[in-house]
Amino acid sequence: MKELLKNVMYAGIGAAFLTKEKIEELKGELIEKGKMSQEEGRQFVDDLLRKSEKAKDQLDLWINKRVEDRIKQLNLATKDEIAELQRKIEELQIAINRGNGE
Numbered sequence: 001m002k003e004l005l006k007n008v009m010y011a012g013i014g015a016a017f018l019t020k021e022k023i024e025e026l027k028g029e030l031i032e033k034g035k036m037s038q039e040e041g042r043q044f045v046d047d048l049l050r051k052s053e054k055a056k057d058q059l060d061l062w063i064n065k066r067v068e069d070r071i072k073q074l075n076l077a078t079k080d081e082i083a084e085l086q087r088k089i090e091e092l093q094i095a096i097n098r099g100n101g102e
Helices: 002-012 020-032 038-074 079-099
Strands: none
Touching: 020 038
16 A cells, blocks of 8 residues: 555656655655654655656656757757867868968
């Protein structure tokens, strides 16, 4: 029953975006209402924080992948490509200046 309660709460409260303070607040409320013991509350917080961090990391990876895919689809130049072009322009300017006797 307690495991079911935990799973429902994880899904229901959007674990990926909870702050540690909110998780601690929720733990306090559950302990106060007698829904779990201090030890269960500590385990609940640890587990929820771990799941929250994992979900945030996965969301970051997913977003980064989508952005990279979109950039490729739009055929936009990357930062490295722009830097390479700037380097080539500088080389050409030096070569032109040498040719002009400067």
